[in-house]
Amino acid sequence: MEIVGKSVPRKESLDKVTGAATYTADRIEPSILHARLAVSPYAHARIVSLDASAAQNAPGVLAVLTGDASEVLVGEEIRDRPILARDRVRYYGEPVAVVVAETEAQAQWAANLVQVQYEPLPVVNSPAEALHPDAPILHERLKEYEKSEDVVSVPGTNIASIVHVIKGDIERGLAECEKIVENTVSFGPSDHAAMETRSAVVQIMPDGRVFIDTSSQAPFAVKKYMARYFGLEPGRVIVRTLFVGGAYGGKSSVQLEPIVYLASRAVGGRKVKLVNTREQDITTSPVRIGLQAKVKLGSTHDGKIKAVQIVYHFDGGAYNDKSSAIALSAASDCTGPYSVENLHCECLTVYTNHVFPAAFRGFGHTEMTFAIERGIDALADELGMDPWELRMRNAIVPGDTTPTRNMLNSSNLGDLRTCLERMRELSGWEDWKVQQLNDHTVRAKGIACFWKNSSFASNAVSGVILLFNQDGSVNLETGVVELGTGSKTVLAQMVAERLRMSVDRVHVKFKVNTLDTPEHWETVASRSTFFAGRAALKAADDASKQLIAIAATVLRADPDDLELGDEKVFVRADPRVQIPYKDICYGYRYPNGNSIGGQIIGRGHFIQRWMSPLDPATGEGQLGPEWNVGAQAVEIEMDTRDYSYRIVKAISVNDAGKVLNPKGAFGQVMGAMAMGLSYASHEGFDYTDEGILLNTTLRTYSVLRYGENPEYIVEFIESPCLDAPFGARSLGEYGLISIPAALASAVSRAAGVRMNVLPLFPETIWRAKDGGSV
Amino acid sequence: MKLRLNVNGEIRSADVRPAELLLDVLRENLGLTGVKPGCRHGDCGACTVTVDGLPMKSCLMLAVEAADKTVETIEGLQDSPVQRAFVEKFAFQCGYCTPGFIMNSHALAHLHPKADKATVREWLQSNICRCTSYEEIQEAVEAVLSSGQPTSRMMN
Known part of the structure; x- marks a missing residue:
């Protein structure tokens, strides 16, 4: 292979280093009206009265909308969320009103004038509080809400969804165990903090067509849901997305679009733009899910795990949206990458007065992995066993079955044992025990493993169109959004490889427009190289057949005698006889002017075979095609006087199947590792007892900064997934998943106390170790 | 006004x-x-x-x-060493923080062409990148600092 496997710089490189790359909020036109939100200052309260008259009369204001503007309830799994709060607010930052004005400053001024009188209600601040018998019920109408078919709710409680994943016989399994440990973990929600805040622009045309520009990972989902919510024809909802400034799952939810749609409708369909402030991006828009979990692991004396019993209580926030889907995805892989015969997992998604969750890189797996890996470490402690050895002994292998009862083989499962072996060498694991560097400094290592199957709708589609230009070059069109993952460059590499041409001659269309771009379900779940890649190869093959057909006529040869190479079609046995693409891709013109053929258009689509939703009662089903794996380690130095620590090294060994673009792949994994370290060491929402979020800016919600990065070591092993293009397994999420668990493992070892919470602030460690006493 | x-x-x-x-x-x-x-x-x-x-x-x-x-x-920057280094070192992904990082790094290279690691860190800690690991940005900036090339070519 000449192009696949090379570090081709991303196609949009020059756009991005010159300021030419445009993002949704860069759409600046004099005729645009501006919207701003008025949001709830309470986490849970009844709206006693609402007076918008002062806002209405403020300078430049064209409209003020409140909950009365629409009775539509929105939400992906459960339609439980008013577009603007009606009668009641359920989280701090919930949109209560939207103001449309001539300028953003005027809209903000007026939004501050919206007068709302609230009657505060008791607050549900965690899953445990939500499940308390005396807890206030956040959704009395849960029973009536429209739900997805696989969502099982418990009306009359705060349980939005409940799933069981069951395999073998848990009672018998536990009875056979010689060692049983139980470990609980707990952490709250946190933020994606993409550098581009979310934004949307909506215009309604005189004939009813709705144009939506949005900073979304899922323009086709926006089209689908907007049509569903407002009874619109899908073909008349036209969603457009330019570059997206970081997403990490957070921009796959539909939230601002319905608000701005109502706003535009209220001003005669004029174009209205809403850009989240940073504070609202953190408080109002969806976040990373929180979790409280209990994991019971049973094994033999020599560490063979026989039984696993898990209880997950996911913090589903004030509205369900994607949270029950995230929980389901976590439950489906709940054991981590270990072979477990006897399993019982109960997974609840509960309503709380927190901002509702979106997908976050890993889709529940980082959270689930933290729970299971902390449990594995606890078991290793109790057994007095090397934690690497315990993982190796139980690593899942071909021939095992998943918690969802799917049979694994070497294609649909990555090679964890080889990852672990390599990790042992790279991390110098022989010296895994704590080293005392001086009287107050210790060095410690932690290790963790991950796996993930990417869940998506069982009928999710992906399509690619290749359009030839007169000069023989090709334009690549796909519904994949360029979020920063470099997927479109990788797709261009695949097409160039298959059509035997230079990657510089494959032009990529970055903008997605649902009117004329083939659908790619959602740019999520690390599915772009797999799904769109399969579609791209099919489109390339389609184009290749057409090129050969016309060349066969022109060269008077059997199509079977022809091959592609160097942007030409040539006769295999006599390569001197050839014709360049440019002479046939726009039809062929004979010397006398007669012409045949036409513009060559390659088409390809993909849908994954044999997918099925999980049975919520047993967990049987198949959510995605392959389980990708890896092993990660973190090394830290801790000052034992105050528990401050420095992250020295972070290592990841991923089974990449096949590395398509090495520098791109390293960047994806290292970036994800950085995000995992930032999350585990710095990030988390600071709620008051009343559910008020205190850290709503990037000054108080702190993330990893330049210079805090440790040494990163990333290696790939390549055990191919036969269904995937060139065997490539996914990477985008896979550098993150077990990093928080690996850091917690190192921190726990260094401090000599099991740390089961996040983030791992020195103060948190001190409280766990010394009970908070000085 | x-x-x-x-x-x-x-x-x-x-x-x-x-x-x-x-x-x-x-x-x-x-x-x-x-x-x-x-x-x-x-x-x-x-x-x-x-x-x-x-x-x-x-x-x-x-x-x-x-x-x-x-x-x-x-x-205002075109084909500057910092921009070239960011491309070569894959020092961005989504590209949203990139103009800010480039302008800061560009000024740094101009004012402190021999900046040591600590100075670079002090300067670049004022910017956040959420996609990369920062190591790529570090490599790009260090490549420019060690090259001794003139740092700017203004577009006119």
Whole structure:
């Protein structure tokens, strides 16, 4: 292979280093009206009265909308969320009103004038509080809400969804165990903090067509849901997305679009733009899910795990949206990458007065992995066993079955044992025990493993169109959004490889427009190289057949005698006889002017075979095609006087199947590792007892900064997934998943106390170790 | 009020409110959308430009304060060593923080061409990148600092 496997710089490189790359909020036109939100200052309260008259009369204001503007309830799994709060607010930052004005400053001024009188209600601040018998019920109408078919709710409680994943016989399994440990973990929600805040622009045309520009990972989902919510024809909802400034799952939810749609409708369909402030991006828009979990692991004396019993209580926030889907995805892989015969997992998604969750890189797996890996470490402690050895002994292998009862083989499962072996060498694991560097400094290592199957709708589609230009070059069109993952460059590499041409001659269309771009379900779940890649190869093959057909006529040869190479079609046995693409891709013109053929258009689509939703009662089903794996380690130095620590090294060994673009792949994994370290060491929402979020800016919600990065070591092993293009397994999420668990493992070892919470602030460690006493 | 600004080597005029931020005037009035808002509090550095050669978060400066100064945005840089290094080292992914990082690094390379690691760290800690591991950015900046190349080629 000449192009696949090379570090081709991303196609949009020059756009991005010159300021030419445009993002949704860069759409600046004099005729645009501006919207701003008025949001709830309470986490849970009844709206006693609402007076918008002062806002209405403020300078430049064209409209003020409140909950009365629409009775539509929105939400992906459960339609439980008013577009603007009606009668009641359920989280701090919930949109209560939207103001449309001539300028953003005027809209903000007026939004501050919206007068709302609230009657505060008791607050549900965690899953445990939500499940308390005396807890206030956040959704009395849960029973009536429209739900997805696989969502099982418990009306009359705060349980939005409940799933069981069951395999073998848990009672018998536990009875056979010689060692049983139980470990609980707990952490709250946190933020994606993409550098581009979310934004949307909506215009309604005189004939009813709705144009939506949005900073979304899922323009086709926006089209689908907007049509569903407002009874619109899908073909008349036209969603457009330019570059997206970081997403990490957070921009796959539909939230601002319905608000701005109502706003535009209220001003005669004029174009209205809403850009989240940073504070609202953190408080109002969806976040990373929180979790409280209990994991019971049973094994033999020599560490063979026989039984696993898990209880997950996911913090589903004030509205369900994607949270029950995230929980389901976590439950489906709940054991981590270990072979477990006897399993019982109960997974609840509960309503709380927190901002509702979106997908976050890993889709529940980082959270689930933290729970299971902390449990594995606890078991290793109790057994007095090397934690690497315990993982190796139980690593899942071909021939095992998943918690969802799917049979694994070497294609649909990555090679964890080889990852672990390599990790042992790279991390110098022989010296895994704590080293005392001086009287107050210790060095410690932690290790963790991950796996993930990417869940998506069982009928999710992906399509690619290749359009030839007169000069023989090709334009690549796909519904994949360029979020920063470099997927479109990788797709261009695949097409160039298959059509035997230079990657510089494959032009990529970055903008997605649902009117004329083939659908790619959602740019999520690390599915772009797999799904769109399969579609791209099919489109390339389609184009290749057409090129050969016309060349066969022109060269008077059997199509079977022809091959592609160097942007030409040539006769295999006599390569001197050839014709360049440019002479046939726009039809062929004979010397006398007669012409045949036409513009060559390659088409390809993909849908994954044999997918099925999980049975919520047993967990049987198949959510995605392959389980990708890896092993990660973190090394830290801790000052034992105050528990401050420095992250020295972070290592990841991923089974990449096949590395398509090495520098791109390293960047994806290292970036994800950085995000995992930032999350585990710095990030988390600071709620008051009343559910008020205190850290709503990037000054108080702190993330990893330049210079805090440790040494990163990333290696790939390549055990191919036969269904995937060139065997490539996914990477985008896979550098993150077990990093928080690996850091917690190192921190726990260094401090000599099991740390089961996040983030791992020195103060948190001190409280766990010394009970908070000085 | 009418304001004259010297931006990227051109004298531009804009009709602005006195309370307007330099960030907003550059974007909304002059169409220089390479200047990215990220937080509007000076926390993230995405809107960094240079003012008289010094990096400045354009959300922390009123447009009127820039009146007699020379402002340079990412649109004013073309084929500079910092830009080339960012491409070669894969020092960006989504690209949103990139103009700010490049302008800050560009000013750094100009003012401290022999900056040591600690100085680079002090300067670049003012910007946030959420996609990369920072190691790629570090490699790009160090490549420029060690090359000793002239740091700018203004577009005119």
